[in-house]
Amino acid sequence: MENRAFYITCGERLCLDHGIYTEHAHHVTIKRCVIRNLNPRWEGKAYGGGHGIALRLGSHHNRVVACKSYGVLEHFVVGEDGYENEFVDGEAYNIGVVGFSHTDGLVARFGAHDNRFIRCKSIGCTHGISVWTMEPNPNVQWITENVRRRNLFRNCLIATEGTKEWHTAIVLDRACENRFENCTIVVNGIKGICAMGPET
Helix, strand or coil: CECCEEECEECCEECCCEEEEEECCECCEEECCEEECCCCECCCCCCCCCEEEEEECCCECCEEECCEEECCCEEEEEECCCECCEEECCEEECCCCECCCCCEEEEEECCCECCEEECCEEECCCEEEEEECCCCCCCHHHCCCCCEECCEEECCEEEEECCCCCCEEEEEECEECCEEECCEEEEECCEEEEEECCCC
C-alpha cells in the first residue's frame, strides 16, 4: 500500500476506528500514507479518538515507512503478539488536540515483541512512547508472551506536552528488555520517563 490518505471521522462521530489495521498479516509494506482525524475531540465520549496504523494479532515482518498520522488517540501501534515489524520515519502529530485523556505516538502493547521504531517522531502527544499492557488483560486469549520485550526505539524524536500527572514522554508498564538508542526527548510540563510494574 503506497501514497494513500485516510480520513477517519465524520462529523462528531468516528466512521472508522483505525486508518489502517491488520490482523495476522505478514510481509506487507505500507509506505507514504497519511491518516488524519478531521475532528480530533473526545470530550468524555465513550467512543472516540481513533488509531492511525495498527499491526495486531500476531502480525509480523511488516514495514511502515514514511507515514504520517494526525489527531488520533494512538498513532503507530503494534499489539497482541505482533513481532519483527518495523516503523521507519513515521510522524505522529497531536498539536492542539483537546479532549483526550491521553494520546500515544509510538505504541507496543499486549505482548508485542522484537519490533523496531527507527527515526520516528511523536510531536505533541501526552505519551510519546508507550510500552504497556492492562491487568487483567482483555486480550489475553490472543496473547502468548504477554510481556512487551525487546522492542527497539532508535533515533526517535519525542516532543511531548500535557498537564496531568500521568502524562509522560516514555511509559514502560510491565515491559522489559526494550532499548532506546540515540533518542531525543523534549518535555513540556510532564515527566520524562515513567517505569511501572514488576517486570519493568
